[in-house]
Amino acid sequence: MEAKAKLRYVRLSPRKTRLVVDMVRGKKVQEALNILRFSPQKAASIVYQLVGSAVANAEQKGVADVDRLFIESISVDQGPVLKRFMPRAQGRATRIRKPTSHITVVLNEK
Structure with missing residues (x-):
């Protein structure tokens, strides 16, 4: 029997989150939780x-x-990117991108 859990709009970069998710994909739940x-x-x-x-x-x-x-x-899917501005020298501003992620987990019995 299949069980799902979703987490949306989490303030993590999808690229960095995928590195963590790749470590536990396909593993037993107890082993994944320990990792x-x-x-x-x-x-x-x-x-x-x-x-x-x-x-x-x-x-x-x-x-x-x-x-x-x-x-x-x-x-891990990409969510919307929050865009912010940071004041810089001589009246300029640079953009700060704050990425979000959507994470989906599906468990099943072996």
Whole structure:
């Protein structure tokens, strides 16, 4: 039985988040949570919570054995970019781009 969790508009760069997501794709849930727990990246803690949420969704759906769950698919899509301006010398301004991401996790039983 399939369980999903989505996190949208999270203030992380999709490029940096994909590096974290690639470490856990296809792994068992317990192994993935251990990898994410000890990973120093900012995205790791957010993906850790999202995988935990997907496990809770699986329990709510009545999955027979949570220990048999694995990450069937996990993807990071680009969200809208927040554009800000930073004052610079001589009256100029430069643009600051603050990217956002949409993360989707799908768990399934092996």
